[in-house]
Amino acid sequence: MKDTKVDVLVIGAGIIGISLAHELQRSGRQVTLIDRGEPGMGCSYGNAGWITPCFAMPLPQPGMFWKSIGWLLNPDSPLYIKPQPSWLLARWMMSFLFAMNQRRLTESVAVLTDISKYSLKFYKELADRAPQTFGFDQKGLLLVSATETGIRAAELEMKLMNDRGIPGEVMNGEQVRAKEPALKSLIKGGVYFPTEAHAEPLETVKALVKEFEAAGGKVQSRTEVFDFEFQNGKIDTVVTTRGRFKPDLVVMAMGSWSRNMARRLEVNVPLLGGKGYSLITNSFEQKPQHPIMIVERKIAVTPRADSVRLAGTMEIVDRDEGITPRRVRAILNGSKEYMHMQAEPEIREVWRGLRPCTPDGVPMVGFSKKWPNLFYSLGHQMLGLQSAPGSARLAADLIAGRSPITDARPFRPERFE
């Protein structure tokens, strides 16, 4: 197979890979982006499409310890960790539990909010440049609940986010239903974040691919990396099913598949998949007009041009991509309980994706200690869409040796290497 010399090779054309390829190409590098499939068909395909800096929280949070023990035992919980004799899972769980402290939370929320706010602004500008191409809409976000505990949790989140400059207002049940008549009368109240946005996830990837190619970037689909060759302490060749690439810089952005490849590179990338589902339906008696989070069910409802996407559940797995019918039913039944839907909704599409989850809930963005021409951009957990442009800008700053847009320390890959 022929050798191709390239400047930057980005492996993985999900929202993370394309955002970084786009950013680097615009800053003057010559970027080639490859994917084993078509761009955006991994976890970036069917997510809820939320661009909501108010949700810039890592997965491990203080006070979750006893809850997470309960989750181990309950397959119907919104976050399920299936107990299994796995050394990888045991180590991941230990780091996950260790990260549940206030100091780590404060540090993580600060940087995740910074990159999410940058991203919201970026998407707004993209929507101005390419109007009506990727479903960008800034209608805000409603957090709703039928319980006092749920309302208190939403208010607590609002206070935390108000401190980070994200506006939100508390609403009673009547106010919530007046804003969103698709909700049933069991809703007791909630919080409205007016500046949050949503978009179509696959169309967002496509809009970025279009700009990237127009700027001279190259995309090569159906090109799977399966090996590497090394010389003088560096990655010399990336071997794929469609050619051998000799890059100056390799960017690893393979989402939840990155761990397999890391083994070949003899580096540690402790990612597990956070499996979640989404369903597309239009079986509403009244179609929701705003993105809605049903707090106690952790169901995300997103209005689309001709339908609605219902998304939810998080099951920590190691490469298990199977669809569990009870989890799909839980999303549908939870949605029917809280919203005016038809008794037998027609489902147009069921999708599942593996969120790439680091144990401390913060992505790995930075150079590898072992291979000086390897850069990681991985592990964006449940925030990949909403943080991708900000994460890409942070990565481009580090690659160019500029002062980064936010504190880069929490993202350092060597915390695991």
Ligand SMILES: Cc1cc2nc3c(=O)[nH]c(=O)nc-3n(C[C@H](O)[C@H](O)[C@H](O)COP(=O)(O)OP(=O)(O)OC[C@H]3O[C@@H](n4cnc5c(N)ncnc54)[C@H](O)[C@@H]3O)c2cc1C
């Ligand atoms: C149900 C659900 C709802 C979600 N909702 C939201 C939301 O509302 N907002 C938000 O911000 N995030 C959300 N997320 C999270 C978000 O989808 C992910 O964080 C994001 O898609 C991760 O992007 P990625 O580019 O890292 O991974 P991916 O999109 O999975 O991309 C990785 C790419 O690498 C390619 N690849 C893998 N192996 C190889 C190889 N060997 N050679 C070449 N290419 C390879 C794959 O084909 C794939 O295209 C949600 C996730 C789920 C599951």
